[in-house]
Amino acid sequence: MWHIVGIAARMCLELGLHREQVYRPAKGSNANDPSQIVANEIRRRCFWCVVAMDRIVSISLGRPLAIHLQDADVALPDLNLDGTVNSDSEDQSTSSFCRTAIFVHIVRYRILCGDILSALHNGSTRTQTNEVPALASRDKLANELAQWRQDTSTLSLPDVDLSSTLPGDRSSFRTREWYEMLYYNALLMLYRPSPGLSSASSRDAVVLQTIFVAAKQAIALYAHLHRSRRINYTWITLHSVFMAGLSYVYAVGRHFRSHKRNIPGTSTRTALLENNPTIIEIVNDSRACSNVLVAISERWNVTKNCHDVFNRLSDAMLSDAVEYHTRASSEATRTASAADVPSGASFSVQSDGAGGTPLGYWQINEIGATALAVDSVLHECFDDLQRFQPYGCGDDPVGQLSHDWLGEIGGVGLNLNSMW
Template sequence: MQEDQLSRLACDRCYRRKARCDKALPSCSTCINAGTACCYNARGGLGRGDVSETLERRLRQLENKNRVLSKRLREAQLAARAAGETTSSEVLDAAGEMMDMPDDNNEGADKSEAENDNEVAKEVYSLSLHAGRPRQYLGSASGAILANLFALSRRPGRIGGDSNNNDDDEDYFRRSAAANGQRYSSPEMAKSALPAEPLARSLLAAYLSHDHLAFPYLHPKKLINSLISMYAEEKYYESHPVEAFALDMIFAIATVQVHRFSWQSLPDAETHHERAISKLGVVLESGGLIALQTIMLLCQYRMLSVSYSNSASLWHLLGMATRLGIELGLHREAVYRLPAGLSPADEDHVRQELDIKRRCFWSLFQMDRIVSNTLGRPMSINLVEIDTEHPAVEDDGEASWGPSPSVEDILQYPHWPANTKIFNHITWHRIITGKILSDLHNVPKSRMPDPQTSIAIKKQLAEELDQWKTGVASLPLVDASATRIKDKSNYRTREWYNLLYHNCILMLHRPIHSLQDIPQTSEVLTQIYYFSQQSISSYADLHKARKINYAWVTLHAVFLVGLSYVYALRTHFQNKRREIKGLGDGWPSPARALLTLEPSISQIVSDMRACSTVLVALSERWNTGRGCHEVFARLSDAVLTDASEYFMGTKIQTRPLPNQEGRLNRHLPSGEQASQQASWPLVSSDFDPNYQDYFGGFPELFGDHCDDNIFLHPQFGWNFES
């Protein structure tokens, strides 16, 4: 420990060379003898934040294991006493004195278990907070209240094994980045690490064909010209730090996207990022729009990267960017007026610069909405305070790409007509998301509107969402089923816009201040079930077509969609059981929220399998996020137990009455009514005896933590807490 503390105080040169440093100021003797500068820089990796998270997670696991063992011991004690087994009872009592609390404290122990055992909520907190750092406030839009619905009972058969065997290992990406990353002490060293020109052209083309569609705040022609000059002119990289920084960050962003299917090579993105950071101070000194674009590049990379430093915060970086943009007046239309008396050539140049400013503002607006929605925090840019118009679609007048554009096509026609149309439509969706945040989720509890007003607000927002969805038909999209198409951007697939629509509907019904914010009606429950099911299907299609964004915000969104699906099924089956019990006891059954079309066991298994597949693919890229698919797997077990007990214990006929079908059609948008029968297959009146065959593929799908068939071990009691 003493040597470790001294090594943390060593200068950078001695630390890298693993040499003894006398820590003399202003320069140590080793640096004086070598004739080099003696620098002491903060090393963010030494904090080992992942290690503390691992220890906290492991501590929670051991505490939960201890509670489960104590509970089993109490049950064994009671069973032994009831059977009159004196000898066994004495042994168990002796063990209980060491392991367990007295019986009169059982109520307190159960209360503690209920308070500390909600692993679902902990995963939502982790997914939301790690997206932005630091870990402070979480709002309702993040899904924290919805997650508190699920208090999981532990399965004793699973407590013996670790839920994450890799928790004690340092994150692979952080180790690789530390090993491969380096500080470039001279521009010559930085230039020598540049990618080969063909690779650089491919990375720039990948950026323009995907990321630039949603965030077009850099001029594509200038980027292409800078790339050509950087490889054609010997001193261009050293003499143009602004252009060099932008290209390095684009290489990093594009590498994350291009290699998202082979994510072991992601440290290459950190190499580009490290090379760009070495020029950050010089670039920020330029100020103005250049400084804003610089910070936005950093924010965009942190929204995508799986390996980011603990020292910097996406939330704080984005706050700096929004304040700088407002300081530049980009939120006011008056800034974009053309000055009088310009020559035709100057007027065209100024018009292009103003158009880039306009796109820069709306790109910043989108980033603000994405991060605020993920964290559930107030937005930095208020819609009522801006009057900036959207970019004009007619500004794009060049040739468009074909269905499979090559690198040369993209670099020759970078500013194609569909760019602006897609960008404006995505921005419209972010505006609607912001309205949901400001009108519902970010309103203090003391100023919450009454239930009737809330229903009116939700209805108005749902109508605007329907208008937005109708406009998707006018976008130049590609068929996701065409697997040979080179374009891998999800911004050009209809599935991506469908899931945006479905997720917004779910966000409308997400609880705000308490669980009572969800109206307990069949209409709302049906919408939650249907749209969560459709979102799962869209994510699965995008994942199958290799068009999904492997980012923190996507992982958070998929997990919340899965929770919404589980909530709808859980509420339906629990209300069904209460209804049957009330009829059996002779009590009149009150109106309860039920699904108007009851899903079959096979449909539930299929949906759970699809959602878990996407969660596994996304969560495996982050050390902290790997627990979410394990939690969802246990939720799947619990829901399937609820469903199977209901189907096996009752004789049902799920085909709805004519008036029920009419109610369902009123619950869904008109465009969804035609497909709802195909999405919800009806089941027969008897339980399918082949249902258990579905569990044969669970170990392959979920991993070792789902190797137990809950129907072979009914004593585990893995239902939700009622």
């Protein structure tokens, strides 16, 4: 796919499809000729298809973009020509449904994701020392993403007919859940650890909560699309589902590790989620992600073991959650028993501020004690995560996140610049 998209990108540039003047009527030709209008619109859409695929493949593989929009001045397809270009489509029976509007909306999303890649995850951001521009870019892109999500309501999507045998009638492009899933995938890309931001800026509580919520929602939406037979069983989908699952494990692991590092009597606190994930919540989310991974992996033998890696990580995460809640329950019992102690005895119980559970039950005496079961499994699976892509070298999102995670727990140096 990488080579095919690269060839297509160079063909577009060679044909001049990135320049608006190519689509203007030639001298002496009829500007109102319907066949010429359709031909130009098809060429225009071919260019934007390549742009969209370029973003998808580059983001999935962690590689540079082939087409930079700074070099292009071509406009997006004209919505007013939808009836002309798609005159043979049965969808035109629905007057409010515009196929071109859906296409443009998806292309806008891919362009936005490409901007996120360039602003936060490309090679030049690994050597910059001033993170202010990166933070400003992240805020700007977050606003643009929110606007894109809001614009989804204007698409007038038709009802999905699951009883139809036509693939188009069950297309994921026609369901709002698919666009919500895209939104949360972009949030993960926007807020996950990146070379463009320091560890302090990418690991605060707000960012951690955003990663957790986005991963949780993405998993739920993928599971819903899978159950309703509206998911695309491609390696790109497999990569996105695995990334959502890995981000979920990463966020929950950081939360429980933070509980171990928060020492009573000190003002220093590391990032925590707003609420402690329950055991049932973790089980349900992990199972939903695993089921989708298994369903897609059956069609892609190259990455067939990815669901095994996720299951090992999620099992370890569940073990940490069980230990946390068991100790919390024991501490609560001791606290309740303390109420019966004679008035001459005195002691204090501190709260962690996240879920109201006592803070003293997971105290530590040394840094090594903060390691979790999921951290140990990460060490064991690290090589598999770095080679998630068949020809990857750790630059893809899975490789970057696993490397940052390992650096956070002390497996490698926290300075990513030396590795890249």
